[in-house]
Amino acid sequence: MSAKNKSILLKGNEAITAGNNEGFLNLFTEDIRWEFVGDRVLNGKEEVRTYMKENYLEPPKFNVTNLIAEGDFVTAIGEISMKNKDGELINYHYCDVWKFRGDQIAELRGFVIEKR
Template sequence: MSDRNKAALTAANAAIIQGDTEGFLAHCAEDIVWTTVGEDTLNGKAAVREWMSTGYAEAPTFTVSDLVAERDVVIALGTIESKDDEGRPIQNAYADVWRFRDGLMVELRAFVIPT
């Protein structure tokens, strides 16, 4: 199961890089809970879709340095570059803790740190 979940996250990340929001969301459960620690929590696929329409209006670029999986959890460590509201680049390091159910992502706890 761990390898299957890692493969699903890798495919979901590839969709984000290509700007394919629906391709990413195909890997999410309808009841996904998306928490960026210190910020708002998004509840449900529709809320994630809405956030991505502005938060990822321009596809981010990122590098995953490590993927660690055990049981229903995959942890991704890496760096991400996105744009702020004025289009300026923002560099961050991140640790994403994803929980899976039946091959779909059901929970994200994202720890994002400006670099």
């Protein structure tokens, strides 16, 4: 199951970097819970869709340095770059902990820190 979950997440990363938000969203359960630790929580696919529409003005760029899977969880560690609403490219370190339910992503706990 761990290798399959990694493959699903990598497929999602490919979709999002290609600007295919719906392809990424199709990998989620309807009741997905997205938590940006210390910032906000998104509940359900529609809230995630709205967040992506408002914040992914251009597709983000990922550099995954570690992808660790065990049981129903996949942890991705790396860097992400995305433009803010002013068009400025911002670089972040991140650690995303993804929880799977069957073949779908059911939860994200994301730890994101701006690079200084």
